[in-house]
Each structure stands twice: as structure tokens, then as C-alpha cells.
Amino acid sequence: MAEEKKTKYLTQAINDEILSKLSLKNRYQFLNTNLMTILEPKEFNFLKKAQKFCMRFEKKNNITHRTDEDVYEWIPAFGAEGYITRTHPFEMIDLNYEDYGATIEFMRCLAIDFFDPQFSLAGGATVLAINPIYEHHENMPLRLEIMKKMATGETPGAILITEPERGSDAVHMLTTCDEQEDGSFVLNGEKIYSTNGPKSGYVVAYATAEQNNGNTMAQFLIDTSWEGFNCERVYIPYVPKVWLGKERLENLRVPKEYVLGGVGKGREHLFEGLVPERIGIAIDCVAQCWNAIAHAAIYANNRKQFDQEILKFQGVGFLLTDLWARLTNTTLGLLMFCKNYDSKVEKFGGKLPKNISQAMVASASQFKYYTAKLSAEICYEAANLMGGAGLCDNTLMQDLLQMSRIAEIIGGSRQIQTYILSMAMRQLYKMSGI
Numbered sequence: 266m267a268e269e270k271k272t273k274y275l276t277q278a279i280n281d282e283i284l285s286k287l288s289l290k291n292r293y294q295f296l297n298t299n300l301m302t303i304l305e306p307k308e309f310n311f312l313k314k315a316q317k318f319c320m321r322f323e324k325k326n327n328i329t330h331r332t333d334e335d336v337y338e339w340i341p342a343f344g345a346e347g348y349i350t351r352t353h354p355f356e357m358i359d360l361n362y363e364d365y366g367a368t369i370e371f372m373r374c375l376a377i378d379f380f381d382p383q384f385s386l387a388g389g390a391t392v393l394a395i396n397p398i399y400e401h402h403e404n405m406p407l408r409l410e411i412m413k414k415m416a417t418g419e420t421p422g423a424i425l426i427t428e429p430e431r432g433s434d435a436v437h438m439l440t441t442c443d444e445q446e447d448g449s450f451v452l453n454g455e456k457i458y459s460t461n462g463p464k465s466g467y468v469v470a471y472a473t474a475e476q477n478n479g480n481t482m483a484q485f486l487i488d489t490s491w492e493g494f495n496c497e498r499v500y501i502p503y504v505p506k507v508w509l510g511k512e513r514l515e516n517l518r519v520p521k522e523y524v525l526g527g528v529g530k531g532r533e534h535l536f537e538g539l540v541p542e543r544i545g546i547a548i549d550c551v552a553q554c555w556n557a558i559a560h561a562a563i564y565a566n567n568r569k570q571f572d573q574e575i576l577k578f579q580g581v582g583f584l585l586t587d588l589w590a591r592l593t594n595t596t597l598g599l600l601m602f603c604k605n606y607d608s609k610v611e612k613f614g615g616k617l618p619k620n621i622s623q624a625m626v627a628s629a630s631q632f633k634y635y636t637a638k639l640s641a642e643i644c645y646e647a648a649n650l651m652g653g654a655g656l657c658d659n660t661l662m663q664d665l666l667q668m669s670r671i672a673e674i675i676g677g678s679r680q681i682q683t684y685i686l687s688m689a690m691r692q693l694y695k696m697s698g699i
């Protein structure tokens with residue numbers, strides 16, 4: 266059994282030479298060569314540091330990336346090195362990261378996604394649970410302690426918005442919260458598709474005082490060991506290593522100190538998290554695309570058919586370069602968004618004013634919409650360009666291909682993004698004074 270675990274695949278299908286060229290180190294090198302003229306030294310150095318950590322971790326722990334591995338076991342090691350999230354400096358929990366912000370987070374994601382895309386996806390959900398606590402900890406020790414546990418990899422976190430009967434229509438929730446005399450709440454209802462739900466020590470959940478009334482929503486921090494919190498795993502075959510939850514909240518009592526936003530505050534808190542969430546998904550999608558392009562570029566430069574490297578055939582080369590060009594352009598756009606976001610956060614003392622954050626909603630939706638589509642196309646086409654090698658279990662291409670199938674649903678579907686954008690365009694039209 267131990268012997269079997271050492272191999273990364275069931276049967277080797279790709280020849281030794283090409284398989285070794287597809288190593289994590291070489292894929293990082295391809296990425297870095299692409300980015301070296303684009304990134305600032307600070308960003309590039311952080312990227313390389315994170316890459317070095319991933320390469321060492323993979324080697325030292327003999328990581329195979331096969332389905333029998335538990336990606337959740339790796340979280341503490343990444344947490345100890347500060348690779349769970351770099352969105353904030355986290356001074357209030359004494360992490361004091363020197364390198365932080367949306368651009369650095371982009372770099373972190375690139376490194377982690379190349380190492381293992383499913384691990385990166387699970388990590389992204391923890392970040393979504395950390396963000397609302399960061400915004401609303403009010404210096405309360407218990408909230409800070411929980412945030413630290415998640416940020417340092419002691420436990421993953423999850424965010425519970427979606428319900429079995431309320432997906433896209435997230436503001437008309439059915440899960441109820443009843444305020445008690447002592448300021449605590451009692452929650453009842455069901456949540457679903459919560460990434461990391463069954464593995465998380467803590468989750469952030471939304472409920473409503475009156476069903477279907479978005480104005481009465483509230484936001485809660487929940488300890489999953491409390492009585493009344495029941496969770497089953499929802500299995501998504503595209504991401505077999507990621508655990509998603511279906512939660513039943515049954516007379517779950519939430520003490521006052523765990524109420525991050527009382528009745529009436531929930532919707533605002535939900536929307537506040539949407540810009541970073543959608544940008545986070547866009548970053549993940551772009552990282553998946555680079556991983557896929559790195560695989561395909563290395564493969565097409567080495568694989569020979571008809572006595573030629575397949576890259577030299579127009580059908581392969583022109584398709585691959587079309588994808589590469591579109592990905593580079595999108596990366597530049599997203600990078601600019603991240604830098605702009607960082608400079609605004611800095612200008613306003615660590616927190617974006619509500620009107621600026623709202624102005625970014627359309628951009629965040631545009632990026633989420635476009636990168637999810639791009640990921641579905643690039644991961645599929647890149648795998649295709651590798652023929653059987655892109656579909657077998659010898660490389661991470663099959664993970665990327667499968668993950669690219671969920672990108673358009675998570676964080677709001679394609680239709681919801683375009684719906685949001687239609688309304689934003691209407692507003693912009695009116696603002697233009699035409």
C-alpha cells in the first residue's frame with residue numbers, strides 16, 4: 266500500500282521525458298517567464314517564495330495528487346507559513362504580514378493552484394469565512410481567536426449562504442433566526458453546498474428574522490460543535506477531494522457575542538463580501554488557466570507526431586496561442602484591478618468606503634463572469650491539445666478540466682452575473698446623462 270502511494274498515477278501513459286518536463290518546478294518556470302516583465306519585484310519575490318514552499322512541501326511529503334489524498338491534512342503546514350490568506354496584514358491577531366493585499370493574494374493563489382487546484386479551492390472557502398470576521402470582529406477576543414485559528418490553518422472555515430430552495434435568489438432566505446431576550450438567537454433551517462462545511466470548526470451563516478424578507482437578514486459566526494448544527498457531505502464528483510456540506514440547523518442557539526450582524530445588517534454584510542469573493546474566484550480561474558496553459562505549452566513543445574513537435578502544426582499552435590493571448594490580457598486586467606483595489610484600501614486606511622466598494626461590484630462581476638467562461642474553455646482546449654495525455658491521471662490536467670466545470674456556478678452563476686451587469690449598465694446609462 267505504501268509502495269502504491271508513491272506513484273502519482275495508476276499506469277504511466279506519458280513518456281518519462283515529457284512527464285518529467287511537466288513537473289511543478291517547470292510549470293512554475295513557464296509561468297514566471299511569462300510574468301517576469303509584468304510583476305513588480307515585491308510581487309515576483311512573494312510568488313517565488315510561495316512556489317518554493319509548495320515545491321518543498323510536495324517533495325518532502327511525497328504528494329501524489331491522487332484521489333486517495335486528503336488535502337485538508339495539508340492546511341496546518343500552509344497556515345504556519347502564512348499561505349492561507351494574504352488579503353489583510355492581520356495585525357490584530359499578531360500575524361503582521363509584510364506582504365498582503367489583493368495583488369499578493371493573487372500571487373499566493375497562483376502558487377497554490379499550480380501545486381494542487383482542489384486544495385486551492387478549499388482554501389478559498391476558508392478565506393470567505395475569514396473576511397466577514399475581519400470586517401466585524403469589533404476587537405472581541407473570541408472572534409479574533411477564531412479568525413486566527415482559520416488564518417493559521419488550525420481549522421478550515423466555510424460560508425453558509427445557499428439553501429436547498431434558495432440558490433441564486435440568496436436574499437429571500439428561508440432559514441430563520443429568532444432573537445431571544447438575552448440577545449442570543451435561535452436558528453432553524455437548511456443550508457447546502459457549503460465548501461468545507463463538514464470539515465470546518467467554524468462557519469459564517471446567514472439567516473432571516475422573517476422568511477423571504479431580505480431586510481431582516483442577519484449574519485452569524487457558528488461553532489460547528491454546538492448542539493443543533495448537523496452536517497452531511499454533499500459529494501461533487503468534479504471536485505472529489507473537496508468536502509461540501511448540507512447543514513440542518515435545528516434550534517441552534519447562537520450566543521450574542523457570535524452575532525456578526527444583527528437583524529437588518531445581514532444583506533449589507535452579504536453584499537460587502539461579494540466583491541472580494543468574485544475577485545477571489547476570478548483569481549482562482551486565472552490561476553487554473555495558467556496551470557492548464559503551462560501543461561499544454563510544455564507538452565506541445567515536446568510531443569512529436571508526424572516527426573514534428575505538435576506546436577508547429579497550425580491547428581495546435583494557433584489555438585494554444587489564441588488561448589495564451591486571451592489569458593495574458595485577462596491577467597493584466599485583473600492585476601490592474603487588484604492594484605487599484607489595494608491602492609484604494611491604503612488610501613482609505615484599510616477599509617473601502619461603501620460607495621467605492623459598490624462601484625466595484627460591476628467590475629467584480631465582469632471578471633467573475635469572463636474568467637469562469639475562460640477557464641471552462643482554456644482547461645478543456647488545453648487538455649484537448651494534449652490528447653490522451655490531457656485526460657489520463659498522469660498530470661493535474663484532469664483535475665483542472667473537472668474543476669473548470671464548476672467555475673460558472675460557484676459565487677453566482679453566469680446568468681446571475683449577466684443579470685447584475687444588465688442592471689449596472691442601466692445605472693451607468695442613467696449616470697451618463699444621455
Ligand SMILES: Cc1cc2nc3c(=O)[nH]c(=O)nc-3n(C[C@H](O)[C@H](O)[C@H](O)COP(=O)(O)OP(=O)(O)OC[C@H]3O[C@@H](n4cnc5c(N)ncnc54)[C@H](O)[C@@H]3O)c2cc1C
Binds near residue numbers: 424458675679
Ligand atoms: C462546488 C460548489 C461550491 C459552492 N460553495 C458554496 C459555498 O461555499 N457557500 C455557499 O453558500 N454556496 C456555495 N455554492 C452554491 C452556489 O453558490 C449555488 O449553487 C449557486 O448560487 C446557484 O444556486 P443553485 O444551485 O440553487 O441554482 P439555481 O439558483 O436553482 O439556478 C439554476 C439555474 O437557473 C438559472 N437562474 C436562476 N435564477 C435566474 C435568473 N433570475 N435569471 C436567469 N437565470 C437564472 C441559474 O443561472 C442556473 O443556471 C457552491 C456550489 C458549488 C457547485
